[in-house]
Amino acid sequence: MTAEPPRNWAGNVTFGAARVHRPSSVAELQRIVAGAGSVRALGTGHSFNRVADTDGDLVRLDGLPGRVEIDPAARTATVAGGLRYAWVAEQLHAGGFALATMASLPQISVAGACATGTHGSGHGQPGLAAAVTGLRMVSPDGDLVELRRDAPGDRLDGAVVALGALGIVTELTLDIEPAYDIAQWVYTGLPLDRLTESFDEVSGSAYSVSVFTDWAGGEAQVWLKRRTDTDGAGHPGPSWLGARLADGPQHPIPGLSPAACTTQGGVPGPWHERLPHFRPDFTPSSGAELQSELLLPRAAAPRAFEALRRIGHRIAPVLQVSEIRTVAADDLWLSPAHRRDCVALHFTWTDRAEDVLRAVAAVEAELLPLGGRPHWGKLTALPLTEVAALHPRADDFRRLMADHDPAGKLRNAFVNGLFFS
Ligand SMILES: Cc1cc2nc3c(=O)[nH]c(=O)nc-3n(C[C@H](O)[C@H](O)[C@H](O)COP(=O)(O)OP(=O)(O)OC[C@H]3O[C@@H](n4cnc5c(N)ncnc54)[C@H](O)[C@@H]3O)c2cc1C
Known part of the structure; x- marks a missing residue:
């Protein structure tokens, strides 16, 4: 058992756990779980909400053998x-x-x-x-x-x-x-009008594409992660769709040092050193922040962009940067991309929680009618029952919980709020 006060990475959640355990074997973990009244696992604590919280026993698994x-x-x-x-x-x-x-x-x-x-x-x-x-x-x-x-x-x-x-x-x-290699190119100054008109072209122009904007300034930065074996290592040209090839390394958040970011400038490198934006040994993103994100059907992207540009000036005071990505459909019951190809609209906010929640609500008012589903690890202004109702397999998941955990030992207030209130 450890005595440290458990908080999440962002520091906006202090866990209410009565006890925190760090077992060193699966057998020890099994004994802890069997003996607990109420128990949850904690990963690295990078979620921004109370999804991992408990008032019972919290177990960390980073003491188990690293197989x-x-x-x-x-x-x-x-x-x-x-x-x-x-x-x-x-x-x-x-x-x-x-x-x-x-x-x-x-x-x-x-x-x-x-x-x-x-x-x-x-x-x-x-x-x-x-x-x-x-x-x-x-x-x-x-x-x-x-x-x-x-x-x-x-x-x-x-x-x-x-x-x-x-x-x-x-x-x-x-x-x-x-294993494969990736070459990462960054463009600056993509006009948001061009992004809206040509989103499929932009987001499909490399194996992995991220677009960063603040919605208010009229321009975006585009990170192309090109797989050298399928996309080739080259870039689409010094100027592309009205954007310019960056003249040096960039950080997604304006003004922050790119030293924390993975290598850019088209230098090919191993997949795991290019696909993440941030290096493992540096603070990712800005550190002092909150995050929210909604996943929408990809076809809704142009309408979503127009809506976000309309409210850009309202959310600007608390927005550090917004990131646009695409996520392919899967079959996982609670996946926000369940059976639909998605555009994911992410927001890195300041850490001023009250103002941020108002901005999150403003964004959700625009994006929920377009089919938005919130990311499970980030903030939402929606009541939890309404979040669960956005998932077509929520009832099946309720039955699965009843089957695996009839007494609800593994549920916390967050899960009960989603599925049992
Ligand atoms: C700077 C930053 C950047 C981010 N970037 C992205 C991004 O690019 N894309 C994206 O989608 N998200 C992103 N996120 C969100 C992040 O990926 C999620 O919050 C994710 O859950 C973090 O994993 P974790 O190990 O910290 O989980 P935790 O926050 O510790 O836990 C999350 C949930 O997983 C459960 N859990 C953890 N371990 C176990 C286990 N062993 N068994 C059962 N349940 C378990 C917990 O009980 C809890 O319900 C980012 C977050 C931060 C802080």
């Missing part, structure tokens, strides 16, 4: 749930393998990122959880349960993006592929 076992024939890797993507990626790369996608930062845990539907960007890339072919978790009574993609039924599809409510995930098996 990364590659099966080259099956093209899968089985990894310990508490590991950070940065470390998993290094092991995979050393073995000649890669993941298809990564989030903007590599510091987050595999189990926590998958549990919340975390994603990167790319027309062809679903979220990180779509790579999960199997998982092993400790059930509420302390037993080990294994779910696999090749088992009959679609239970695994319900159990990967599960907000920690079905079991404590000790291991995940992930799809992998041969």
